[in-house]
Amino acid sequence: MQLKELENKTVLIWKMAIASAISWEVAKLVGSDHPYLAPLSVVLCLQTTVYQSIFFSIHRVIGTVIGVIKTVYLVSRLSMNGWMLGLLMLGGTFIAKWLRRDETVLHQVALTILFIFVFERNSKDYAMDRIVDTIVGAVIALLIHMFFYPPDYTKQAAASVGRLTRQISDIFAEVSHWIEFEWGQGKSTEVENSINQFQQELSTAKTLLKSASKSLKFNPFGKKHKFNISRCQSEMKKLEKAHTYLSTVTGTFKNWEKELLLMPEEQADMGRQIKNFSKHFKNLGNSLQIEADKWDKTEQATLYNVLNSELQALPQVSHEGFKGSFYVATRNFLKELI
Template sequence: MMKSEKIQNKTSLVWKMAIASAVSWEAAKLAGSDHPYLAPLSVILCLQPTIDQSIRFSFHRIAGTAIGIMLTSFLVSHLPMNGWMLGLFLLGGTYIAKWLRIDVTVLHQVALTILLVFTFERNAKDYAFDRIIDTVIGVIIAILVHMFLFPPDYTKKAADSFQTLARQLSGTLSDLSKWVQSEWGQGKGNLMAYRMNNLLQELHTAKEMLQTASDSLKFNPVRKKHKIIISSYQIEMQKLNAGFEYLSNIVKTLKEWEKEGELSSSDKRELGNDLQVLSEYFAGFKGIQQGETDNWKQKEQNMLLESLRSDMLSHPPPGHKVYKDSFFLETKKLLKRL
């Protein structure tokens, strides 16, 4: 993420936390709570990176709080208050939560509630009741503020990651073309294999960012266009994924082929040109604006693919030239996926 984006995200979190905490405190007081600090506590905990995560965490917090109160509030006033008794309460409460196959986040909330109720219920009247009411108030206000005040949106970061992947994919194909045409026999295979490892990491990063961006737009009422854009990127990502798989297979083939040392001038020219065409095709993934691809670039990309498909048709059926046949079969398979 760019430095300015990080600063902007932190700034929005600061404002959200302050505003939602203040509002939830006052709302809890209006609801008659003697412990209004419990509402902003929920706000602070529930403000997660995305609205979807905040909602899920909020449900877990409410569920864990309710379970912890039910298990603790009645018994705590009749039992001695010491560390051993607290340990027994935590062991029993969390084990019941585990037996119910509750999410680990809820398990933590159960433990936290047991601790606080165990500590305060004896000396603070209606603490358990206030805790559940104030938790609900804090959760609702946190989600509303998160949804309508600078709602999280990772569309730009996902777009940047996608375009970085496309550039690296295009660059690797161009380097393969150069390797075949002018650097054959110089042992570039290991370097290309290393490049593939870096490309794989970039592929994972781009996929994760697209998923994060998609999640960040769930329950986001003001970013409908961005949902369309992210959906388009996810479709295009399938092509980049196909390109990576193609590259991975081709690099292995070329490494084995280089060991044999047999690559004629015509093969160098033919394979190098094919790889360069694919490089130019993936270089055309410049991003998606307003939910639509660049029509001019799309037409140019289609022309590149058509020219390559024509070349594939002129290639004879697989024969005794194993490496060359493997190269062209992989290329044909890629073309079917683009």
């Protein structure tokens, strides 16, 4: 993961340098007397993903236009002082707010008003150059970002979800071992700690998966990875269900353990069921490392058939008592996995 972050930073540095150089020259070609404004837009518009860059670029252009329209006429007729600058910013940003623009636009309006307020007196072309150069810089930044190593976090997301599925597999195995071999020995605290740690890592993985999904938007080379992201999103939902299930049955077993009412044959049966979940998630974790063109759906169908057979084999019991709570929770969880 750290190696990939370093690689992303290196690519960003190259993009920033190349796009800034090109935008400066293009700005000069279109007649700008302030070509440095184009690289300024490049630096600001190169965001983490292409989607975020497009979003920021649009809002930057809108904010710049609003700021220019609001300021260029008044600046030559007003005295230049802090109070007047504040009033112009107040009016411009409230116009953007009235137009229901994003907060990013408010910042761009304020910056544009500030720069025009200062520079328009000395250079009558500054306001128009700011609009043109902002568009030039934003467009070039987007083109470079889209076609020169566009951001793609699919592999990191798949690896993260894969690690989580193997981690939840280990927790299922830990619970199974507790039920079968360590019943009555106060193992529940260790299991609960494992589940809590998993919940924290689950939250981190969800954030990474969300970033990976966004990185494919407007990515011309990201189409082949959309299937992998879809698989990861599907497995993430199962991981959330697995966490809920483990939290529920662990609480049941913890209370059950205090009364030591679990019989040896029940320990073996319930431990086997939990162990089967461990095997299921271990297989899913391994399958996530397979690329879309090599994915064998028959293997997934086999896993589901095994789960379905286990569902049919569960005893029919009421919800009353510890045993009923376990089997009802297990039956519901199996239905969600199938």
